[in-house]
Amino acid sequence: GENVEQHPSTLSVQEGDSAVIKCTYSDSASNYFPWYKQELGKRPQLIIDIRSNVGEKKDQRIAVTLNKTAKHFSLHITETQPEDSAVYFCAVGSSNTGKLIFGQGTTLQVKP
Amino acid sequence: SAVISQKPSRDICQRGTSLTIQCQVDSQVTMMFWYRQQPGQSLTLIATANQGSEATYESGFVIDKFPISRPNLTFSTLTVSNMSPEDSSIYLCSVEENGGNTEAFFGQGTRLTVV
Numbered sequence: 001g002e003n004v005e006q007h008p009s010t011l012s013v014q015e016g017d018s019a020v021i022k023c024t025y026s027d028s029a030s031n032y033f034p035w036y037k038q039e040l041g042k043r044p045q046l047i048i049d050i051r052s053n054v055g056e057k058k059d060q061r062i063a064v065t066l067n068k069t070a071k072h073f074s075l076h077i078t079e080t081q082p083e084d085s086a087v088y089f090c091a092v093g094s095s096n097t098g099k100l101i102f103g104q105g106t107t108l109q110v111k112p
Numbered sequence: 113s114a115v116i117s118q119k120p121s122r123d124i125c126q127r128g129t130s131l132t133i134q135c136q137v138d139s140q141v142t143m144m145f146w147y148r149q150q151p152g153q154s155l156t157l158i159a160t161a162n163q164g165s166e167a168t169y170e171s172g173f174v175i176d177k178f179p180i181s182r183p184n185l186t187f188s189t190l191t192v193s194n195m196s197p198e199d200s201s202i203y204l205c206s207v208e209e210n211g212g213n214t215e216a217f218f219g220q221g222t223r224l225t226v227v
Contacts, residue, residue, distance in 0.1 A: 001171070034215060043204065043218040044155065089154060093216075098143040098208045100216055102155045 002027040004092050006103025013080055014111050021106045023090035024072040032093040033066055033073045034100070039086045047088075048075070080110045114139050114207050118219030125195055125226050132191045133222045135205035140185035143208040146178070149221070150201045158203075161188040195226045 003026040013019050023033075034049035050057045050064045050073065057064050061080075066073040077084055087107050091100040115138040125131050135144065144161040159167040159180055167180035182188040192199050205219040 043220050046215050046217070049215055097160070098216075099145055099157055099160055100155075100206075101157065105154045 002030060002092055002101040004090065004101050004103045006090050006106060008106060009104065010107045010109070012109045012111065015080060015082060017080055019075075019077045019080055019084070019108055019110075021075045021088055021090070021108075022072060023074070023092075023103045024070075025092045025101075026071065027092070027094075028068075028071065029096075030092045030094050032095060032100075033064070034091050034093070035062075035064060035075045036089045036091065036102075037086045038089065038105075044089060077108075080108075082110050082112050084108060085110045113215075113217055114141055114209055116205060116207060116217060116219040118205055118222055120222055121220060122223040123225070125224065127196050127226055129195055130191055130193045131195065131224060132189050133203055133205075135188045135190070135207075135219055137186045137207050139209070141207040141209050142185075144182060144188045145206040145208075145216070146180060146188070146190045147204045147206060147218075148201045149204060155204065158190070161190075161205075192224065195224075197226045200224055200226045 006023045031052035036044035037047045038044045048062050050066050061078045063076040087105045089105050090103040093100040117136045146158040147155045149155045157170050158173045159169040161180050161182040163182045179191045202221045204221045206216045208216050
């Protein structure tokens with residue numbers, strides 16, 4: 001089955017700096033790659049996603065890049081703010097099954 | 113996007129008992145899933161809730177322990193049976209609206225503590 005690895009497990013940056021989180025996956029048939037943000041005690045919230053026919057997608061300060069050949073994708077957050085502090089999860093899915101396999105999570109701390 | 117109501121939001125249960133968690137969606141959805149999030153951990157898929165047929169379980173999860181119902185396109189239940197402290201987790205339902213071609217949304221979760 002699909003295996004998703006996410007790094008780093010923790011990330012601490014200064015406010016205004018950029019943060020990058022990376023994920024690799026194993027199943028070349030996977031074609032959907034979302035990123036979720038989870039604040040303490042709350043449900044995961046989708047922040048951005050990308051599909052296998054696109055290499056990069058950007059939404060304001062957040063961007064995701066995908067390298068299907070190498071089977072990895074990354075989340076980029078620019079101009080980080082303290083409210084970006086949360087746990088971020090990557091996930092890998094297939095439009096055939098709809099189910100998602102999640103990475104281990106990255107705890108991002110943005111220091112004011 | 114679909115509005116998902118999950119209940120109870122939390123519960124404290126005695127070991128050996130069972131708890132049924134409900135997930136109600138405000139619109140018909142093609143796919144519904146149940147996930148488990150153990151304390152400080154990531155989300156693990158338990159099963160796909162299939163409308164009108166038996167759920168499809170992931171490796172490590174069995175129907176006797178986690179029976180699932182999905183009587184229609186807007187509702188599903190997950191039962192955690194014969195609970196032990198190791199079952200203490202957050203359980204989340206998730207829906208996809210267009211057969212896997214759109215994003216997945218999560219219910220607010222059920223925080224279960226087994227004592």
